[in-house]
Amino acid sequence: MNSQSFLLSALSLLVLSACSLAPDTPDQLAQVPANYPQQANASVDNNASTLHWSEFFNQPQLQQLISQALEQNKDLRLAALNVERVRAQYQIADSALYPGVDLAASGTRQRLPGDLTGTGQAAVSSQYGVNVGITAYELDLFGKVRNQSEQALQQFYASEQSQSSAQISLISELAASWYSYAANQQLLELATHTLNSQNKTLELTEKRYELGAASELTVQQLRGTVAAAKVEQSRYQRLLQQAKNALDLLAGVQVSADLLPKQPLSKLLTLPDLPAGAPAELLTQRPDLKAAEHQLRAANANIGVAKAAYFPSISLTATAGTASAELGGLFEGGSGAWSFVPQISMPIFNWGRTQANVDIAETDGKIALESYQQKVQQAFREVADALADQAGYRSQLDALQQLSHSSERAFELANARHQQGADSYLEVLDAQRNWYSAQQQLISGQQARLQGQLTLYKVLGGGWQQSPAP
Template identity: 35%
Template sequence: MIRRTALLTLPPLALAACSLEPAYERPSPAVSSAFPVVPGGDQPPLPASGARPVGYREIFRDPRLIAILDRAIANNQNLQVALANVRDARGQLRVARAEFLPAIDASAGASIARNRGAAQGLGANGGSVSEQYNAQVGLSAFEIDLFGRIRSQSNAALAEYLGTVAGVRAARLTLVGETASAYYTLATDRSLLAVAEETVKSAERTVALTRARVSGGIAARTDLRQAETVLRQAEADRADLTALVQQDRNALQLLVGAPVTDAELPAAIESAEPLIADVPANLDSRVLLARPDVVQAEYTLRAANARIGAARAAFFPTISLTGLVGFASNALSSLFTGDRLIWNGGADLGVPIFQGGALTGNLESVRARRDAATAQYRQTIQTAFREVADALARRAVIADQFAAQQGLVEAAADTLRLSEARYREGIDPFLNTLDAQRTLYSARRALAQARLVRANNLVELYRSLGGGELVPEAVEGPPEAPRAGEALKTSD
């Protein structure tokens, strides 16, 4: 008897389900095979080291920034949400895979009843007490996956899980980029604050000198007022930048998820920006296939493709098994003795005949979702291509722009020295000196901003390239399904 019941669990293990899923084919990226090259741009060739992942520690060489990035990855709440989504998807995957195996439950029960005669006090012989005990193990409505419905649902759950793993990498990459940009913005505002403070001191000396010349009758009062305009502007900028530096610190602490100490803050953009390593520029656009958001979009497409198989399988018959084996007795002491064994088994066949178009509508719906996921996948690649192309376009001319800005600062500083000397000698009016002061002040501010543009450009290149493999050989073929423990440790 027990052997017959055990045989009920064999068909699910012995029968191989066919699959009604469409064969998955990666959509064409719909972008050029190479990124655009700006004529005359500064674009170094690929290194000879070959394919390898590039982490943020290789790009950002500033120990202070590395410490901040490590803390941000450990504490950032958005990243914690992404990790929670991974755990949620992992749980859903286990639920989906559990349908491959029968759910076996055990139960036990007891009932004791006294008849009406005994309840009315008719004496010991006027009524009776009945007892019933049972213990049983069984399975209920276990579906044999003949047409791959459960397998397709499991495949969809697996793709969704792997998509959330890629989502963690995307969230981590975004966090690294935003934190690095906030760090360099803070460094730039600190540099601008230093420029404003130096300009205030310089303008104060000029105002004092001009006031003395006005008192001596050498200069006009208009010269004093003109000198004061530079001083007041620098003072206003100093006050504004003092607030901006604190706001930058608050923004950085929000990304880090914890207070940032003074020792971790950058002193100035001049010392922080040179510590960024260069990123190769002459890349094949297939490198974008390894970008986390592109990988996530492809897994979403794979899940939508798998659901088509489940929707197709719903048109076919289903076979469900039910089985039970146990013991029953009128006395607890004899429950597991003698001929107390009971068992039963059965199979149900379900065939959809008329569903009012629900099955066809569901298939049409999942196909539409697959088409939408295909379009979203292509759009994600196109967006990634544009981001890289924009960053490369800026990078191609940024060296010339920075060199020109440095030359402007040098020329403005020399012009101010000459103008001050000629004003003291009475050769030129003070207006020339005033213009030279304003030009130098503006040029120094622009140079600090140019350093920030160059830093953010490298950050954007690192982020838009995916923070991972940087050469075509690293992304040949479809993305592999990583194990969860390895995927979460992948370098950005």
């Protein structure tokens, strides 16, 4: 057999079709209801999964901050590096499907003593060779190598989806911290304004007390309200700094002052409404669910790898080239050389290790399926809760605005009656406390409304697109 015939024979063996022992992944992996318990805004055209984050967050400072975080955040960088690593692992696994061709050149020169040459005289021998061939290439007759490649491919897909999930989490956490900073800043301004007002009132009342026009009880009550206002001011200074620290961590750099919110929350309530769509759409919109599906497919491929261990493994080592005792005779006529070394390995008895590996792989597949279905149910609940929050926050915010207006008017009337001598200052203090509490609740309600819209955007799978839609 010449080298050309050998290569043709080897190639004919390589194209043998392989059977796969991996179970098929069912088309319907999870049952989801037809509708959410509380469907809202069904007529709105914006879809969270196709709406780029820059179209959802319409504040220029927040848009610039998110862009900065997508480039600098360490968690997102780690997720991207993990994708690169898994991509390389897939390339390694996929390369095993095809034979690797190696070129090898060798030369040997040795001296043998006389008692080993058979002639009684020492001799020097030489051997030179140049070969091209394949080494230990496994024929994938039972789908082992193909399933290993499929497993690595699905894990690569899952890592890409995990990277998208990390981006969604980063954007939502950053936006929530940005809105939290705006809320704490407004609450700090409210506390500072209240403290300054009460300090002025205390100074006037102390002068009136010295003249005998006010009682000591009124002075002590005002001193108590001033101290309480200082406590509130210190509290919101601390919360404001914590919100700034969170922004710095998420952005990956120190956030400059020009990127911090400058407007009150009432001016930031401009996020677009989103339709919930059908629950089944979550399976294609949310990257975490798609990642779980790819993990399930990878687990099924691993079952095929484990089952293939029951069958013989056939590997080929083959070379073709030239060999000669003289370096100059390597490429002369008659110097051709080839070798063909097939090897078969058949498992006979290993104390149940092969079956145990199959059991582990099948159990891993069941775990992956249960995990996927659990994630789908959790995603459905998250959207249902977010929809319920949307309706609740709207009505709650309307009621808080009414409470704010009425408490402010009551404070004005109580102060006017006190100036006219109709009521004591105790009624003014009580009305002022009610007004301050109503303002706090209104700001917190506005923050909750924004957080509810942000949560709905996140749980519907928004924020993963890398570039704006055309």
